[in-house]
Amino acid sequence: MMTTTASSDSTRLSVIQRLRQIRLGRWCVILIPMLWLAAFFFIPFLVVFKISLAEAMIAVPPYSPLIEWDPSNAYATLKVTFGNYLFLFESRFYLDAYLSSLRIAAVSTFFTLLIGFPIAYLIARSGPTQRTILLALVILPFWTSFLLRVYAWMALLKKNGLVNEALMAIGLIDQPLQILQTDFAVYLGIVYTYLPFMILPLYTTLEKMDMSLIEAAQDLGAKPWRAFCLVTLPLAKPGIIAGCLLVFIPAVGEFVIPALLGGSDTLMIGRVLWDEFFLNRDWPLASAVAIIMLIVLVGPIMFMRNGNKEAM
Template identity: 65%
Template structure:
């Protein structure tokens, strides 16, 4: 879909350019400048870096500065150019169970957390979309404020909250539900909580946008025709919310797969997530080529969902 629309747009644009820029016409330098400044910046600092990562994933780790081997060697005497690509990183990545397990468990954790986030967010978004304008603004603000406050500190807040002696355990013990404090910190449970918590606003906002546009008379019509609330929810509300659901899920799932802060602060040593593996590969083992290979595979894995987000953005723009 995206490639198709890309091709058509390029063809279209070229046609327009040819039609517009007859030789007599001067090039509009101002327009060109405004287009090229941000484009060049993003090309150099967003696109090229991926090529560099891809390249270095074929290097070998070395004890040097920088700690990787050169891919190309130019022997001036023999005028001999040798290119050495090492596939060792990728072979290791697919043979060592650690990496595959980490990819799988990241996708699993991020996927489950995304679904929980959706379930928590939906009634909130629905309530906000259906409430009176004044109340709606207040509720939206309550959703947005945590989104603006520090991600790191919000995760940190849960460290104290989930602690063995933290408020949850103290509260539960005070009302006599449990006798012994629950171990919640440094478990996968804490990681799920952290992801749902940190990304909840990112799910609520697109859901709200989709639900707000919904025409309430549809629901009334359905109930007049004898639909139960459940039926009209499944047949009307849910399908109309689909764009919001997709957008929200992508906004949560993609960054959650590569999440580092949450598993490192709330997870246990056995919580395997690929963002953490990459971090350790880079900072602890100082194996830059391996880290690059891990990043390349992660990027390939996430390419499809990322393109889905871009596509949604384009559609919104055209609408």
């Protein structure tokens, strides 16, 4: 809120001058971050869209120009192809990749919620000192390198890794299991690395919750489980939604986890895009993959923006 109070001795003119200065300065302050974000966040999507309509070719850069300029008769032709999109829709492979990414992200999000909720709930109900310590324990992994936390699981899950050794030591299995390079390892990796993103918004909502409501429900004869379902869950809804979206949206496009923990048959769209770009060097097709992914995710992203006003 920008209100100015003119001191009693200032003339009318100087007030107007000051307001004009403020208005100018105000727009400068607004425009600096706005222009940066427009240039490096928004316009890039337009460029991706443009290139998704081009054809791949062996050139620098490796795609056909959108407008072809013929200098001999000053004639410009617009060359647009929807071939990349048609290719994506016709090929079973890409459709499967999208569906399997959505499935992997959804299942992982559910398990992240399942593991994250008790932690967030316990922290919200702890005393002040214990709360700070427990919160720090959640925040620490959040700040620790994502890549290294994924890597940590490689050592645990491999054939002669700790998990297999432990399972064999207690006699559950007598042959090492193939855990690394399976879909299971990918689920595990996503749940593990994204867990803090679930716990923190959940905690923020649960912390504000009035615990006496649960007591009231229990005093009125509700069993703890019923009180949880009828009171706690509805009140925690904004946090649950925020947490789930913070996990689900980036997980759909995840690359590092399927690349390091997944098998060669683990199909995720982020990895497909990476390979299309770095291995096949098909920039237009990679762009089309990105645009479709963006369209799929735009709904959840908008939903998150509206939701996080209350949750965060």
